[in-house]
Amino acid sequence: MLSISDLVVRYPKSKENAIDHVSLTLNKGEFVCVLGKSGAGKSTFIRSINRLMQPSSGLIKWDGTELTTLSEAKMRQVRTEMVMIFQHFNLIPRMTVFQNTLTGAFGHRPSYKNLLGLFTAEEKRRGIEALEQVGLTDHADKRVEALSGGQKQRVGIARALLQSPKLILGDEPVASLDPSTSRKIFELLKKIHEERELLSIINVHDVNLAKEFATRIIAFRDGQLIFDGKPDEVDDKMFAYIYQ
Numbered sequence: 001m002l003s004i005s006d007l008v009v010r011y012p013k014s015k016e017n018a019i020d021h022v023s024l025t026l027n028k029g030e031f032v033c034v035l036g037k038s039g040a041g042k043s044t045f046i047r048s049i050n051r052l053m054q055p056s057s058g059l060i061k062w063d064g065t066e067l068t069t070l071s072e073a074k075m076r077q078v079r080t081e082m083v084m085i086f087q088h089f090n091l092i093p094r095m096t097v098f099q100n101t102l103t104g105a106f107g108h109r110p111s112y113k114n115l116l117g118l119f120t121a122e123e124k125r126r127g128i129e130a131l132e133q134v135g136l137t138d139h140a141d142k143r144v145e146a147l148s149g150g151q152k153q154r155v156g157i158a159r160a161l162l163q164s165p166k167l168i169l170g171d172e173p174v175a176s177l178d179p180s181t182s183r184k185i186f187e188l189l190k191k192i193h194e195e196r197e198l199l200s201i202i203n204v205h206d207v208n209l210a211k212e213f214a215t216r217i218i219a220f221r222d223g224q225l226i227f228d229g230k231p232d233e234v235d236d237k238m239f240a241y242i243y244q
């Protein structure tokens with residue numbers, strides 16, 4: 001469970017709060033889509049949860065552990081349970097699909113092994129399984145730079161699976177993809193979400209995708225939480241309110 005109380009995030013030198021006194025509780029099993037127009041605070045919200053962005057004040061409790069004041073070493077441990085899926089994939093272009101997938105195991109390993117690039121037989125087995133799950137088995141030995149955007153995001157998801165996450169944070173994971181590929185990526189994320197009973201929190205610009213896949217939608221405007229409800233509550237009036 002993720003419990004957020006009175007969260008404020010302000011960027012250095014900024015006069016406005018990017019996240020402005022937000023409180024909410026998100027539960028395991030929820031597939032949460034985050035809406036809001038550009039600059040509303042979606043990305044800042046997602047990034048403050050795993051402290052890629054340091055909150056200015058407020059509390060974030062993840063399974064009972066308060067994160068905002070946790071040491072960086074302890075936070076690194078907690079981050080092994082949280083995985084981030086990015087708009088621009090954040091892959092290593094010249095490495096293969098399989099190698100990129102295996103890097104998902106890094107958070108769980110001693111750092112000297114990361115440097116040597118050593119992977120156990122078990123990690124390799126899980127890498128093969130993850131590639132099967134995202135439908136990329138036939139591309140395992142290709143360099144990532146030779147893939148389409150949709151395929152790259154599948155590698156991003158396979159890498160995430162290696163981490164055995166409990167929480168998926170998606171920062172516009174389909175913003176660079178065409179509508180049909182975006183839908184397939186959402187189908188894949190939802191399938192994984194359900195199989196592993198995760199909490200997923202995903203920023204998305206396409207309201208139709210959010211309404212189709214989310215079990216809960218939240219929306220920000222000017223850093224404030226202005227909607228928290230079920231997908232079918234986002235009617236035309238609410239849509240206009242969120243994006244005005």
Ligand SMILES: Nc1ncnc2c1ncn2[C@@H]1O[C@H](COP(=O)(O)OP(=O)(O)OP(=O)(O)O)[C@@H](O)[C@H]1O
Pocket residue numbers: 011012014018036037038039040041042043044045
């Ligand atoms: N590095 C930064 N330094 C200063 N202000 C920032 C920085 N990043 C974001 N902001 C500001 O914080 C607010 C929230 O931005 P954020 O990127 O979280 O919005 P968003 O809803 O994710 O937008 P988009 O959909 O365009 O990605 C905006 O006012 C933005 O200008």
